[in-house]
Amino acid sequence: MRVGPGPYLLVAAILFTVGATGVMLRRNALVMFMCVELMLNAVNLTFVTFSRQLDDIGGQVYVFFVLVVAAAEVAVGLAIIVAIFRRRQGATADDLNLLKG
Amino acid sequence: MSAHDVLDLAWIIPALPLAGAVLLLLFGSRMREPGPGMLATLMMGGSFAWSLVTLATLWSLDSEERLHVVKLFDWIPAGSLEVSASLLIDPLSVTMILFVTGVGALIHLYAVGYMHGDPRFSRFFLYLNLFAASMLILVLGGSFPLIFLGWEGVGLCSYLLISFWFERDSAAVAGKKAFVTNRVGDFGFLLAMFLIFAHLGTLEVVPALEGASHLAEGTATAIALLFFLGAMGKSAQLPLHVWLPDAMEGPTPVSALIHAATMVTAGVYLVVRTHPFFEMSAVAGDVVAWVGVLTAFVAASIALVHNDIKRVLAYSTISQLGYMFMAAGVGAYTAAMFHMVTHAFFKALLFLGAGSVIHGLHGEQDMRRMGGLRKYMPWTARTFIVAWLAIAGMVPLAGFWSKDEILAAVWVRDDYALWLVGAATALMTAFYMTRQVRMVFDGERRPADGEAPATPHESPPTMVFPLVALAGLTVVGGLLNLPFTSLAFLGKWLEPVLEGVHEVHVDSFGLGFALSTVAVIVGVVGIGLAYRMYATVTDTDPVRARLGSAATFLERGWRFDWVYETLIVAPGRRFLEWASKHFDLGIVDGAVNGIARALQLGGEETRKLQTGHVRRYAFAVFAGTTLLLAFVLIRARVVI
Numbered sequence: 001m002r003v004g005p006g007p008y009l010l011v012a013a014i015l016f017t018v019g020a021t022g023v024m025l026r027r028n029a030l031v032m033f034m035c036v037e038l039m040l041n042a043v044n045l046t047f048v049t050f051s052r053q054l055d056d057i058g059g060q061v062y063v064f065f066v067l068v069v070a071a072a073e074v075a076v077g078l079a080i081i082v083a084i085f086r087r088r089q090g091a092t093a094d095d096l097n098l099l100k101g
Numbered sequence: 102m103s104a105h106d107v108l109d110l111a112w113i114i115p116a117l118p119l120a121g122a123v124l125l126l127l128f129g130s131r132m133r134e135p136g137p138g139m140l141a142t143l144m145m146g147g148s149f150a151w152s153l154v155t156l157a158t159l160w161s162l163d164s165e166e167r168l169h170v171v172k173l174f175d176w177i178p179a180g181s182l183e184v185s186a187s188l189l190i191d192p193l194s195v196t197m198i199l200f201v202t203g204v205g206a207l208i209h210l211y212a213v214g215y216m217h218g219d220p221r222f223s224r225f226f227l228y229l230n231l232f233a234a235s236m237l238i239l240v241l242g243g244s245f246p247l248i249f250l251g252w253e254g255v256g257l258c259s260y261l262l263i264s265f266w267f268e269r270d271s272a273a274v275a276g277k278k279a280f281v282t283n284r285v286g287d288f289g290f291l292l293a294m295f296l297i298f299a300h301l302g303t304l305e306v307v308p309a310l311e312g313a314s315h316l317a318e319g320t321a322t323a324i325a326l327l328f329f330l331g332a333m334g335k336s337a338q339l340p341l342h343v344w345l346p347d348a349m350e351g352p353t354p355v356s357a358l359i360h361a362a363t364m365v366t367a368g369v370y371l372v373v374r375t376h377p378f379f380e381m382s383a384v385a386g387d388v389v390a391w392v393g394v395l396t397a398f399v400a401a402s403i404a405l406v407h408n409d410i411k412r413v414l415a416y417s418t419i420s421q422l423g424y425m426f427m428a429a430g431v432g433a434y435t436a437a438m439f440h441m442v443t444h445a446f447f448k449a450l451l452f453l454g455a456g457s458v459i460h461g462l463h464g465e466q467d468m469r470r471m472g473g474l475r476k477y478m479p480w481t482a483r484t485f486i487v488a489w490l491a492i493a494g495m496v497p498l499a500g501f502w503s504k505d506e507i508l509a510a511v512w513v514r515d516d517y518a519l520w521l522v523g524a525a526t527a528l529m530t531a532f533y534m535t536r537q538v539r540m541v542f543d544g545e546r547r548p549a550d551g552e553a554p555a556t557p558h559e560s561p562p563t564m565v566f567p568l569v570a571l572a573g574l575t576v577v578g579g580l581l582n583l584p585f586t587s588l589a590f591l592g593k594w595l596e597p598v599l600e601g602v603h604e605v606h607v608d609s610f611g612l613g614f615a616l617s618t619v620a621v622i623v624g625v626v627g628i629g630l631a632y633r634m635y636a637t638v639t640d641t642d643p644v645r646a647r648l649g650s651a652a653t654f655l656e657r658g659w660r661f662d663w664v665y666e667t668l669i670v671a672p673g674r675r676f677l678e679w680a681s682k683h684f685d686l687g688i689v690d691g692a693v694n695g696i697a698r699a700l701q702l703g704g705e706e707t708r709k710l711q712t713g714h715v716r717r718y719a720f721a722v723f724a725g726t727t728l729l730l731a732f733v734l735i736r737a738r739v740v741i
Contacts, residue, residue, distance in 0.1 A: 020723055023716070023719045024716055024719050024720050024723065025716075027716075032715070032716075032719075093714070093715045093716055094714060094716065096713070096715065097712065097713030097714055098713060099711070099713045100711065100712055100713030
């Protein structure tokens with residue numbers, strides 16, 4: 001049985017929405033970070049779906065780029081979060097307003 | 102070497118003092134005291150020597166060939182405007198360079214003694230050499246822009262030298278006044294150049310002068326009068342004369358070199374050089390003559406009442422320059438040049454003598470505090486007396502011949518009104534010079550009250566030698582142009598330059614003799630009057646006593662300064678104060694500050710957007726993305 005792109009895209013949309021809502025609503029920096037990953041992977045899923053649908057390998061190539069960038073981002077982001085944990089109790093995003101203008 | 106090869110080397114003449122100035126600029130501060138002065142004097146001496154060579158070479162040519170243009174390089178090639186840096190060697194310019202370098206060298210030598218111990222000794226000689234170079238460029242320039250370069254150069258050096266002792270407020274102000282007043286004249290010179298280029302298409306002197314005869318009379322008059330405006334500024338003619346008396350704030354050698362012998366004659370030179378324009382015009386000559394004679398009269402009357410030894414000489418200079426313009430105005434160019442040369446001798450001598458007196462009295466300039474100096478300063482006194490008799494027009498000194506020639510030329514032209522004013526001026530000249538000599542050298546010493554009478558001393562040899570040399574020149578200077586046709590060297594010499602000018606001469610010996618006798622009698626009367634009135638000098642000045650309130654009017658220089666102050670300076674100051682308050686503070690500063698204020702306010706408001714809350718940023722990003730997406734989709738008519 002051949003499944004069309006619809007369900008895949010629906011799952012991707014749900015994942016993206018969950019991620020986006022998480023970034024906006026959660027206060028814990030670590031959780032926000034995970035939500036960002038969720039959004040990235042939702043996008044990856046759409047890339048792959050359309051790659052299959054349009055028979056174009058370019059989409060899958062892009063997924064690799066996104067994965068690499070996400071890995072790098074994780075490395076930097078986690079380092080920052082660890083640094084924050086070391087300096088203060090907890091990592092609540094709302095308390096981190098040193099850059100207030 | 103052929104004669105022309107020698108003339109081609111004339112660039113040496115301005116180059117030597119210029120090199121001196123450059124050397125002093127680079128190494129002057131490292132030299133010990135007489136060094137810079139000697140270097141500068143040597144450069145002027147070399148320049149004078151080469152001027153003599155140039156003179157001899159030019160002399161050896163036939164009189165028709167005595168015009169040589171040395172083209173050094175193309176200076177400003179721009180389309181149809183081609184200006185060359187060229188030197189014009191002809192009898193007129195050679196006459197000028199001879200006395201500029203000759204008198205200049207003597208004054209340089211004198212200044213070595215006079216400026217002894219001055220903390221800016223080497224800078225003084227740097228300026229003097231730069232001045233001499235500029236003056237020589239002015240005189241030798243073969244294109245009007247080059248003449249203008251020299252013209253501005255002497256103006257600049259004059260400014261620098263007048264305000265040489267700039268710690269004194271009055272000196273700084275005097276320098277500024279001289280510079281600003283001269284700018285008015287420079288403006289005339291510039292406009293004259295523009296007109297020449299517009300109508301003749303060239304700025305080279307020789308073709309421009311040849312083209313003058315093709316001009317319409319109105320154009321020629323405009324050019325002539327504009328050149329004369331320039332000359333009025335530089336040569337201190339009414340009403341632009343006000344800077345010269347104040348210029349006496351400079352060191353005395355400067356007064357002698359710049360404000361008596363050389364720079365102020367630049368205006369006369371310019372008029373004589375551009376005489377074809379004046380010849381083409383019916384009125385220009387009369388304007389020049391009348392401005393000249395009125396200047397002569399006014400300045401001489403002011404000199405009657407002043408007590409500052411240098412100011413009297415300053416007004417005397419203005420007055421004598423007026424004579425020169427009177428001569429140039431009536432077309433007696435030879436007489437103007439002749440008087441210029443003799444005046445350079447005796448006026449430089451008078452100034453240097455005055456400088457020697459000031460030097461001997463440790464800075465005293467008030468003639469009421471002098472007296473009896475004949476005993477203490479014999480050489481200064483002797484040479485000063487020679488100059489006094491010369492300027493008073495006594496036979497057979499230089500001043501007699503030249504002044505007589507001017508008055509005779511005016512008489513022969515039937516301008517009796519001019520002659521009368523000129524003769525009255527001669528009377529006053531004899532009077533005020535006698536007054537000066539009586540007050541300075543005769544009688545008893547009159548030191549200021551309560552002051553121990555410091556013994557005056559004769560000046561050092563470097564100062565006395567130039568005095569004696571100039572006195573010698575003053576005695577024999579008249580030989581240059583004796584009023585008998587076969588002996589009129591200067592007239593013959595200048596003939597090729599003044600081609601086409603119908604110069605008037607006294608043709609009957611009787612008339613000439615009568616005029617000379619009258620001139621001498623006028624001089625003797627002036628001398629005699631002053632000699633009697635100043636037999637003893639008391640605190641009440643006899644001239645002032647007789648003139649009453651008019652004396653104050655004269656002392657204030659016919660209130661020219663007051664007129665300028667009320668008509669130009671005060672309204673100008675009020676306008677500028679208004680402008681600085683309203684325009685500068687209101688509009689200019691307002692615009693600048695307004696922009697800054699707007700940015701600051703904008704920043705204050707927009708900084709509130711920067712909350713530091715990551716989640717709000719995230720929300721903003723999402724909201725923005727959503728909006729953009731909606732916009733794109735609606736544009737693409739995917740939805741709705």
